[in-house]
Amino acid sequence: MIEMFHVYKAYPGDPPVLTDINLRVEKGEFLFLTGPSGAGKTTLLKLIFCAEEATRGQILVGGRNVARIRESAIPFLRRNIGVVFQDFKLLPHRTVEDNVALALDVLGVPRLQARERVRGMLKRVGLEHKADVLPLKLSGGEQQRVVLARALVNEPTLLLADEPTGNLDPVRTLEIMDLLRDVNVRGTTVLVATHDSTLLSRYQKRTVRLEAGHIVSDEDGVKAARRMVGA
Amino acid sequence: MSALAKAASAWRSTAEGVRHAPFVHAIAVVTLTIALFTAGLARGADALIQSLLASLGGEVRVTVYLEEGLPEEDAETLRRGLEQRVGGAATLVTPTDALERLGRELPEVRGLLVSLEDNPLPPSVELAVPEGRRTPEALRALAMEARRLPGVTDVEWGEEAVARLSAIARVLRLGGAVAFAVVLLATVTIVAATLQLSIYARREEIEIQKLVGATDRFVRVPFVLEGLLQGLLGGALASAGLLAFSRSAGPHLAQLLAFLVEGGVAPALLTPRLVMELLLGGALLGLMGSLLAVRRFLRA
Numbered sequence: 001m002i003e004m005f006h007v008y009k010a011y012p013g014d015p016p017v018l019t020d021i022n023l024r025v026e027k028g029e030f031l032f033l034t035g036p037s038g039a040g041k042t043t044l045l046k047l048i049f050c051a052e053e054a055t056r057g058q059i060l061v062g063g064r065n066v067a068r069i070r071e072s073a074i075p076f077l078r079r080n081i082g083v084v085f086q087d088f089k090l091l092p093h094r095t096v097e098d099n100v101a102l103a104l105d106v107l108g109v110p111r112l113q114a115r116e117r118v119r120g121m122l123k124r125v126g127l128e129h130k131a132d133v134l135p136l137k138l139s140g141g142e143q144q145r146v147v148l149a150r151a152l153v154n155e156p157t158l159l160l161a162d163e164p165t166g167n168l169d170p171v172r173t174l175e176i177m178d179l180l181r182d183v184n185v186r187g188t189t190v191l192v193a194t195h196d197s198t199l200l201s202r203y204q205k206r207t208v209r210l211e212a213g214h215i216v217s218d219e220d221g222v223k224a225a226r227r228m229v230g231a
Numbered sequence: 232m233s234a235l236a237k238a239a240s241a242w243r244s245t246a247e248g249v250r251h252a253p254f255v256h257a258i259a260v261v262t263l264t265i266a267l268f269t270a271g272l273a274r275g276a277d278a279l280i281q282s283l284l285a286s287l288g289g290e291v292r293v294t295v296y297l298e299e300g301l302p303e304e305d306a307e308t309l310r311r312g313l314e315q316r317v318g319g320a321a322t323l324v325t326p327t328d329a330l331e332r333l334g335r336e337l338p339e340v341r342g343l344l345v346s347l348e349d350n351p352l353p354p355s356v357e358l359a360v361p362e363g364r365r366t367p368e369a370l371r372a373l374a375m376e377a378r379r380l381p382g383v384t385d386v387e388w389g390e391e392a393v394a395r396l397s398a399i400a401r402v403l404r405l406g407g408a409v410a411f412a413v414v415l416l417a418t419v420t421i422v423a424a425t426l427q428l429s430i431y432a433r434r435e436e437i438e439i440q441k442l443v444g445a446t447d448r449f450v451r452v453p454f455v456l457e458g459l460l461q462g463l464l465g466g467a468l469a470s471a472g473l474l475a476f477s478r479s480a481g482p483h484l485a486q487l488l489a490f491l492v493e494g495g496v497a498p499a500l501l502t503p504r505l506v507m508e509l510l511l512g513g514a515l516l517g518l519m520g521s522l523l524a525v526r527r528f529l530r531a
Binding site for chain 1: 234235236237239240435436438439440441442443444445446447449
């Protein structure tokens, strides 16, 4: 699903954010990307959905080289990638339903059909009764579930989540993580960037650790969880 | 189906944009209205000036003097030839007619004229030159051509007056074009700036749209529609303003210019054609402003 070959990312005048990243993520895989703040987790995700451009190296997403993609082709790539942000990125003046429908609007899905799909997705994340509510009236966990619904409503093959539980309490964190696991079970490849070690030990998934822009370990779930417990 | 859904989405987004920042849109509409009202007024003034020039230009007559004693048939042949060449009315003025006219125009010397034994005035042909041929160059060429005709002794055509009128018309047209260009540039800039404020107010929405796979065109269309609507509204308001202006000031203007304008009637300030031009001009200005603003934003 994702292949990265000798990927570098640097900003002029600053030390490199990512250095010689080589990574392969299989289709249908669930992967944690972990490391301290500033390790380069967010940048790595941004490279995958073309919010940033790699300084060097090749990145294949679904067989397509996004390091050389034309700007006009980026929207079409993003339609196959759902993205969940720590800061939600919801429109405060639009209802929950409108926020989720945004992902279908850009595809030109007719309003009635979109409404049906949105309602179905809200039901899946347990928010069908909040469709007409404004996001600011929701709790952090509910807002993150709206974001998840928006990311999944057009059935992407890849879901990227950047610290999706960073602003949530432990109960809401588990709600979101269970939803992500459920999405993965249904066949979507999921990449979750997090620095929360309790999630790694609880969910026991393949974990790639970044430090100062380098991959320092790439372990399967059990091994990573064992190390977390040991630590 | 998809295109229809996208169009519906664009209209919803446009309505949302207007609802989101009504003040910004009001500024753009007011700017467009003022610019279009001024342009409409300028067009009205231009029509008035053209009417005045035509009226004054109508006084320009080319008089072709013929040889004394030229037989009337020959004079008539000359008149017909000149009429064909000029494309306007050509009137043969016999020496008797000329003397009578002089008597009418100068009643104080009528007695003196009656006492003359011989009529000293030559026969002539008076040419009414059509509007399109009243330029100094065309009139000069016509005079030279007429002078070469057998039986013609001289041609008079008020060269200085025609040259002055033409120069005035040229300056007015040039001034109008420069003023129009300045107004156009200022309006597009202001509309682009106000729309940029509107875009800035919705930058978060645009960012999210782009993250979920919106193309530049998808982002652009609602703003272009906003610009178009602003332009049409500006054009409609400017037309209404011109109508109000012409109703209140029109009769006074007509009275003021009655003695100058041909037929005593000033041309209408607002015509259906001008309304169409204002609407079209508004739409174009709005479109240009919005395209400029969105392009700047998307590039940034």
